[in-house]
Amino acid sequence: MVELFSIERLIQKELSLMVEKDGRVVEIMFAGSAFRKTFSMLVLLYSLIATPGKYRILLIEELESQLYPTLQHKLLCIVERLTSIHKIQLLLASNSDQVMKIFSKV
Numbered sequence: 304m305v306e307l308f309s310i311e312r313l314i315q316k317e318l319s320l321m322v323e324k325d326g327r328v329v330e331i332m333f334a335g336s337a338f339r340k341t342f343s344m345l346v347l348l349y350s351l352i353a354t355p356g357k358y359r360i361l362l363i364e365e366l367e368s369q370l371y372p373t374l375q376h377k378l379l380c381i382v383e384r385l386t387s388i389h390k391i392q393l394l395l396a397s398n399s400d401q402v403m404k405i406f407s408k409v
Contacts, residue, residue, distance in 0.1 A: 336369040341378055348382060352389045359391045367399040375402060 314321040320331045322338075331342060344363070351359050363382070366375060379402070386393040397403060 337371065337374060340369050341374065344378070344382070348385055348391075351391050352385065359389075360394060361386055361391055362394045362396070364396045366395065366397055367402050372401060 314323060314328060321328050322331060322334065323329075331339060334342075348361060351361055361382070366379070370378065382393065385391070395402070
């Protein structure tokens with residue numbers, strides 16, 4: 304299991320979604336941009352996995368924006384593995400040589 308962020312729990316309060324880390328509760332919309340982008344992508348991927356269908360495609364554009372290289376690598380590994388297991392086609396658009404190098408090693 305790859306850990307991206309060390310979150311203790313996910314909390315839903317009315318219309319807000321919050322995370323708890325180190326005893327501190329933060330609403331997701333006020334979390335850092337890297338966390339929001341990663342969380343959104345994983346929620347979308349989960350919804351694709353949960354949706355039955357023959358043709359499912361995940362398009363990732365500009366993964367490198369707002370994500371540091373270590374997180375890019377971890378996230379790509381998770382996404383590649385899950386799309387492979389659940390037979391979801393993955394399309395990746397990027398201008399970054401670093402992302403392409405990471406992806407070619409996955």
